[in-house]
Amino acid sequence: MRISIRWKLLATYLYVVGLAVALLGGYLARRLREDFVCELRTTLEREASLIASAETALFEALMPDPEAERSHDGGKAARRRADEQCRLAARSTQARVTFIGVDGVVLADSEAKASEMANHAGRAEIAAALGSSLGVEERPSATLGYSFLYVAVPVIGNASKTPVGVVRLALPLAQVDRLVGGVARASAITVVALLLLAVPLGLFWSRRLSVPLEQMVALTREVADGNLNAKVQWQSADEVGKLAAGLNNMTGRLRETYAELEEQNRTFETVLARLQAGVILADEKGNLTLANGAAASMLGLELQSALGRPFIHASLHYELDQALRRCLESGQPVQVDAVVDRDSGGRTASVRRTVEALFAPARDANNKLTMVVGVLHDVTERLQAAEMRREFVANASHELRTPAASLKAMAETLMAGGKDDPERLDRTLRSILSESERLSRLIGDLLDLAQVERGLPTDRKPVALEGAVDQALKRIAGKAKGKGLSLATAVEPQAVILSEARRVDQVLFNLLENAVNHTPEGGSLRISAAPEDSDVVVTISDTGIGISKEHLPRIFERFYRVDKARSRETGGTGLGLAIVKHLIATDEGEIAVASTVGEGTTFTIRYPRAT
Incomplete structure (x- = not known):
């Protein structure tokens, strides 16, 4: 008891x-x-x-x-x-x-x-x-x-x-x-009497001492259970009161420190959650102890079941696990580029990403290695961008080389005596003019593309599409009439967007010109624009040759042509749709395409509606 x-x-x-x-x-x-x-x-x-x-x-x-x-x-x-x-x-x-x-x-x-x-x-x-x-x-x-x-x-x-x-x-x-025995008996009686008198006094003082001590014991239990708001409800000027006040001050300090740690932890978690880079922590045995959302997304981790398990079991990626092991064994940073194919883990659809990983050791005050910090960067887009730049340079060089080579050849023909033949001279000069115009269009499209990729000014104003469509149709009317194409419009007056007239005209003209170029004689074109909820939807349809499904995902890439021979015949540079996509994105819009080979193509643009 x-x-x-x-x-x-x-x-x-x-x-x-x-x-x-x-x-x-x-x-x-x-x-x-x-x-x-x-x-x-x-x-x-x-x-x-x-x-x-x-x-x-x-x-x-x-x-x-x-x-x-x-x-x-x-x-x-x-x-x-x-x-x-x-x-x-x-x-x-x-x-x-x-x-x-x-x-x-x-x-x-x-x-x-x-x-x-x-x-x-x-x-x-x-x-x-x-x-x-x-x-x-x-x-x-x-x-x-x-x-x-x-x-x-x-x-x-x-x-x-x-x-x-x-x-x-x-x-x-x-x-x-x-006499002495009487004194002894009197002393015994005095002892009993004093003890009886001392009981209430003893109860008072024992309670006065025990109550604050019991409260202090209860306080330590509350603090141990995580309740840092507990206090000792005792005030006195003696040592017990000072001890109670000291415990209350200590609890207050603990509460403040805990609040600061919680705030730091929340900040740390927020930073981790917002980081685009993946961050993982592994203990000295290689068990995964922490991973942020970016790391989970890159590696296909299920955080609830992954934490506390060996990294190889959690990630199912041998190359990254070996890099982590080398870091643990050597105590030195280890960097590795790895291709993560989450489909091989059986978790999601096939998603192959290139991850750049850096594993660095962390040590305690005694210089003992206690954990490994891993920072992961998904460099897939960067590598793809680098590849696209290489392709762009190669394509631009090729596109520029072709008309330049043609001009050089025709100049050499004239110098070799072709200028003495009037008919040949006339044909050569026409060819020189055509190649010069093609070169000029290519350079102009390259400049336009560089400008939109660099970022256009965003001084946007309301633009009525009714007038913009009329202006664009006038520019392609002669070419459409030469092919016997019928033009139909259905533009509502309420179709007003926030943009610049020049950008809208370039988008509409590029799409209409593209439709005219790829629609056989006798075909038809139709353009419509109407408000839809908080957007304005513009559709441009033709009855042209259409685009096969395998080409649809890439038609907005630079220099991509479905039919390169036909594109050169029509004077296309392969940059028009790339420019259109960037111009629409500048106005916070979206463009989509649907096509059936032999029946035609429909481009659908969705702009935010001007209010």
Whole structure:
């Protein structure tokens, strides 16, 4: 059974009080007895000295006379007188009086017959009195059976100046012992009374000490359970109050520190969540302990089941796991480029990404490696962009080289004598003009594409599509009429978007020109624009040759042509649709395409509606 500190304090308090009173009572009883005995001894010594002085002649008369050949039992008159004087002295001193000869024979006694008493030569007080001037002894009486205080003084002869006997006075110590016993009983009663009086006081003080201590114990339990708002509800100016205040201050500091740590943790988690780079932590055994969302997305991790497992089991990627192991073994940073194919793990559809990973060791204050930090970058788009730049440079060089080579060839033809043939000269000059126009269009499209990719000014204003469509149709009307194409429009006046008139005209013209170029003679074109919820939807449809499904995802790429031969015949550069896509994106719009080979193509543009 657990005993609370309150009862322990009370028991200790009562024990100390009781022990102190008991010890004090015992000391007082002992000291009182000693004082009484000392007082009795002084009194008996004085009385015995007076008797010895008064009875010197009697003792000399009782001494044996060898010359007269008398024994101690002679001189009956002297013995009777000794008995009378002994009893008289006892009445005056209220003590037992004994006259003893120098040889230890009892000459007279106030309470017993001297003839029946044993020789007292061996008694300590007698021997001390004969050997010096005083003999004191405390012991039970052999005759009466209870304790006496014996005080013996020598009787000095008048002529010989040597002891001629001993006067001994004795008082029983029973009265003293009764008095001391009374004091002891009074002390015991006092102890009990004080204990009874001390109980409420002890309860008060034990409660005053135990309540704050119990509150402090409860506080430590609350703090251990995570409740940092707990407080000790105790105020006092003593040490306990200071301790309670100190604990409350410590709890407050812990609360503030914990709040700061939580805020730092939230900030850390927010930063991790917002990072585009993947971050992972692995312990010294290679078990995954942390991964942010970007890392989970790159590696196809299921965070709930991945944390705490070996990295190889969580990621199913051998190359990255080996890099992590090398970092753990060498204690040095390890960098690796790995192709992550999540389809091989059986989690998602086939998604192949290129990941650049850097694993770096982390050490504690003792320079012991405790974890590995991994930073992952998805460099797929960067590599694709680099590849696209290489393709762009190659395609641009090729596209520029072709008309340049043609112009060079035709110039060489003229220099070789072709200028002397009027018909040949005319045909060559027309070809030079055509190639020059093609080169000019290519350079213009390249400049336009560079400008839109670099970012156009975004000073957007409301543009009515009705007027913009009319303007674009006028620009391609001659070419459409030459092919016998019919043009149909359905543009609502409410079709107003936020853009620039020049950008809208370039988008519409490129798409309409593209439709005219790829629509056979006798075909038709239709353009419409109408509000739809918060957008404006523009559709441009033709009855041209169409685009096969395998080409549709790439038609907005630079220099991509479905039919390269036909594109060159129509003067296309392969940049028009790429420019269109960037211009529409500048206005926060989207473009989509649907096509059926042999039936035609439809481009659908969705612009935010001007409000």
